[in-house]
Amino acid sequence: MGDTVSHRGLRLIADAVLLASVLAAVACSFIRSLPAGTPAQIELARALGAAALLIFTLEYAVRLWIAPEQASGRNGPMARLDYARSFLGVIDLIVILPGWLALLLPVSTGLIELVDLLALLKLARFAPALGLVGTVLRNEARSLVGALMAMVVLLVLAAGVMYLLERNAQPQLFDSIPHTLWWAIVTMASVGYGDMVPATAAGRVFGGIIMLLGIAIFAVPTGILATGFAQEIRRRDFTVSWQAVAGVPLFAGLDAPRIASITRLLKPQSVPRNYTIVRRGDPADAMFFILRGAVEVELIPQPVKLGPGQFFGEIALVKDTTRLATVTAIQDTQLLALEVNDFRRLMAQLPDLKTRIEAVVEERLQTLEEAVPKLRNADKPQADPPA
Numbered sequence: 001m002g003d004t005v006s007h008r009g010l011r012l013i014a015d016a017v018l019l020a021s022v023l024a025a026v027a028c029s030f031i032r033s034l035p036a037g038t039p040a041q042i043e044l045a046r047a048l049g050a051a052a053l054l055i056f057t058l059e060y061a062v063r064l065w066i067a068p069e070q071a072s073g074r075n076g077p078m079a080r081l082d083y084a085r086s087f088l089g090v091i092d093l094i095v096i097l098p099g100w101l102a103l104l105l106p107v108s109t110g111l112i113e114l115v116d117l118l119a120l121l122k123l124a125r126f127a128p129a130l131g132l133v134g135t136v137l138r139n140e141a142r143s144l145v146g147a148l149m150a151m152v153v154l155l156v157l158a159a160g161v162m163y164l165l166e167r168n169a170q171p172q173l174f175d176s177i178p179h180t181l182w183w184a185i186v187t188m189a190s191v192g193y194g195d196m197v198p199a200t201a202a203g204r205v206f207g208g209i210i211m212l213l214g215i216a217i218f219a220v221p222t223g224i225l226a227t228g229f230a231q232e233i234r235r236r237d238f239t240v241s242w243q244a245v246a247g248v249p250l251f252a253g254l255d256a257p258r259i260a261s262i263t264r265l266l267k268p269q270s271v272p273r274n275y276t277i278v279r280r281g282d283p284a285d286a287m288f289f290i291l292r293g294a295v296e297v298e299l300i301p302q303p304v305k306l307g308p309g310q311f312f313g314e315i316a317l318v319k320d321t322t323r324l325a326t327v328t329a330i331q332d333t334q335l336l337a338l339e340v341n342d343f344r345r346l347m348a349q350l351p352d353l354k355t356r357i358e359a360v361v362e363e364r365l366q367t368l369e370e371a372v373p374k375l376r377n378a379d380k381p382q383a384d385p386p387a
């Protein structure tokens with residue numbers, strides 16, 4: 001348990017250092033962009049940028065180094081390659097690579113300012129809600145592409161027609177279709193800089209029609225995204241029903257009031273495909289029942305797939321240790337989480353349930369021990385449930 005607490009403390013410190021480095025890199029970028037920076041300010045920017053780059057490089061090296069520890073089912077090089085190719089791994093690399101290139105190769109100052117701003121991408125690690133944006137964009141990709149294509153077609157047609165209407169009256173402004181595209185974009189987006197204005201009566205009438213169409217056509221992707229967000233949030237915020245809990249095989253045979261009380265303890269959680277729910281070596285705070293979807297437990301020689309009605313994450317709670325395997329959703333999955341304190345209380349109240357969970361734990365530990373023999377040492381006696 002002490003191990004778990006110190007593990008959590010270390011992680012908090014590492015996160016704080018990383019966040020401070022992101023702030024330092026952004027501050028460095030801001031200072032560098034000042035047109036009349038003093039030598040002291042330029043020196044400060046250089047120091048902040050170098051410190052942030054060093055910390056991000058160290059972080060990348062550590063993540064590569066510990067990747068096999070995090071992925072129990074993969075050998076060293078494969079696990080490291082998996083991290084390097086993962087979304088967050090690529091972001092980690094994008095943040096450091098240009099920084100080192102900028103140090104080694106002479107590049108324009110504009111690029112150096114941008115390089116430090118790239119550190120903001122690292123916030124993706126601290127904002128899981130960003131995943132929601134990605135999921136909505138993926139879900140609505142077809143409709144969005146359709147709406148964007150309609151927009152592009154209208155833009156080009158509007159530019160073509162306006163060029164024909166205005167080229168004789170204002171040849172210096174509406175001198176080509178590509179140049180008139182600027183007028184079309186500014187007009188359809190309701191920005192209206194006023195740098196290109198139709199002068200002919202026909203041009204003004206046509207311009208008015210394009211303005212009205214622009215409002216309508218820009219509303220389409222906005223509507224698609226708003227609906228997509230609402231649907232995704234509704235899908236994730238499902239409520240736990242009595243029937244859903246009664247349908248979990250482990251609870252079969254319990255009486256209705258008992259199932260009702262368990263229902264109140266279980267917290268609904270939706271995770272997208274490819275989301276890592278528990279990671280080997282991490283501290284444990286809950287076990288999970290699968291309501292819908294499927295997960296994969298990373299094991300050697302091959303992963304184990306678990307589906308609706310099955311559970312995972314119980315071993316670390318029963319054995320009071322850190323997670324023994326990494327579990328990832330292989331479909332969009334709905335889970336019911338039972339937090340550690342509720343789990344211990346329930347085990348104390350329902351010895352029958354405890355025996356059944358312990359039997360599954362023993363069976364799974366056997367498979368795990370065959371896969372990773374050193375795990376036997378990870379077993380610790382079970383902690384007494386709190387009074």
Ligand SMILES: Nc1ncnc2c1ncn2[C@@H]1O[C@@H]2COP(=O)(O)O[C@H]2[C@H]1O
Binds near residue numbers: 316323325327367
């Ligand atoms: N052989 C296995 N079959 C199914 N699930 C397993 C197996 N080994 C480990 N797991 C699950 O993977 C989980 C990882 O977190 P825990 O160690 O808390 O609990 C573990 C089990 O629930």
